[in-house]
Amino acid sequence: MVGTRWLLIETFGGGEPTVIGLGSAPRKFVPLTQIFRQRETLATLRGAVAATAEALEPVEIMSDSGRRRTLTMPLLITPERMHAVLVWSGPVEEEVPPRDPVGAWYFNLSTSKSTRSDDLLDLYGVAPENRAREHAIAGVFTRVITNSDESDALAKVVRSAPGTEHQAVWTVRRDDGALRAAHFSCRMLEERNAAGESEVFLRGVTHDIGDATDVSAAPPPVILEHRVLDAAAAEGDFRAIVDLRTLRLLRWMGPAMPGIAWQSLAGEPEPAIHPEDLGTAKAMSRNLAHSRTSGRLRLRTLDGGWKAVQARAVLMALDQYTTAALVTVRDPEAEVDY
Known part of the structure; x- marks a missing residue:
């Protein structure tokens, strides 16, 4: 059925589970019925996904004949929430193939916070003593090298429309310096928090699909538009893309301004504009x-x-319908003529 490759099936919510990976090959939210036509195969896969979602732990299902087995591995973001499941099925005597690294994550778009699973931190090669599961969404861009679709992804974050989906192949820089091609899949969902308030979450998984130098879709270490922006920056300038509606940082373009609280890491102050200066910013x-x-x-x-x-701020278009601010900040004492 799945043979020598693991099947990656998303279970974010907001619709029927779909296939987003077959082995190391990305898939574009493909319904199971488009890949598997046999009723028995479909029933086995759906049963495996349902059993894993209920148990929230790996399951093994034997066929009635006892000759085949189906194995699953859930991708959990919390002990109570599954974002995806890896499924393999084959003859009982067949050796189980290795699995690609895959990790779950979500953005809380109402608070601009991102949460990562331990599986994702494994994928990033983060040492146990350096692990922070929660940080600002802007911190994601310190590790990934985006493709030309970055502005489209940022536009979707700004609009925060439930039901929105996004997929991309970006390059991940691991903590050991290795560059890996990673397939990102995600969907926005409106959910209620513990206080009963509505929040919008972008729930996703990241799938390591190989060495970045071997995957043609992976962006190079520095893409041209970033080189142009870096060349145009004056010494002492630090540039950021900011959400016009919330005034929150979406990402730094280049290095962050030293000493500024922006990552929302445990033990650090929350990012903020001084209350007396909010009127100026608005x-x-x-x-x-x-x-x-x-x-x-x-x-x-x-x-x-x-x-x-x-x-200093200028308007920038993220897509045909969505804008943000490109803000340049510098020390007032070091101000120069432009």
Whole structure:
């Protein structure tokens, strides 16, 4: 049925489970019925997925004849929530093939926080003593090398429309320096939190599909548009893409400004604009519809204080319908003429 390859099936919610990987080959949210036509095969797969979702642990199912077995491995984001399941089926005497590294994650788009599973941290090669499961969404981009579809992905994050799906092959830089091609699959869902409030989550999995140098779809270490932006930056400038609606950081373009709290790591202050400067920031956001804007803002620092910065913003199009702000910040004392 699945043979020598593991099948990766997403179970994010919001629809029937679909295939997003066959071995190391990505698939585009393909319904099971489009790959497997036999009723018996479909029943076995659906039964395996359902049994794994109920047990939230690996299961083994034997055929009635006792000659075949089906194995599963759930991809859990919490002990109570499964994002995907790996399934393999074959003769009982057949050796089980190795599995690709796969990990689960989600973005809480209502809080701009990202949560990663231990499987994903394994995929990233993160040492046990350095593991932080929760951090700011912007922190994701310190590890991945995006493709030309990055602006489309950011536009979807800004719009935060439940039901939205996205897939991409990006390059992951592991902590040991290895560059791996990774297939990202995700879907947005509106859910209720413990307080009964509505929040939008982007739930996904990351699938390591091979060495980045061997996968043609994986972007090179630095793509051209990032080289152009880096070349245009003046010394002392730090650039960020910011959500115009929430004023939250989407990602840094290049290195982050030193000393600023932006990662939302445990033990660090939450990222913030000084309450007295929020009016300035909101006015800058509104006025971008007509022209470039600038102003002085105070940003939360890692030591819990505030740092004054000179901010300049220009409007940038993420797609045909969605805009964000490209904000350049620098130390006011080091301000130069442009």
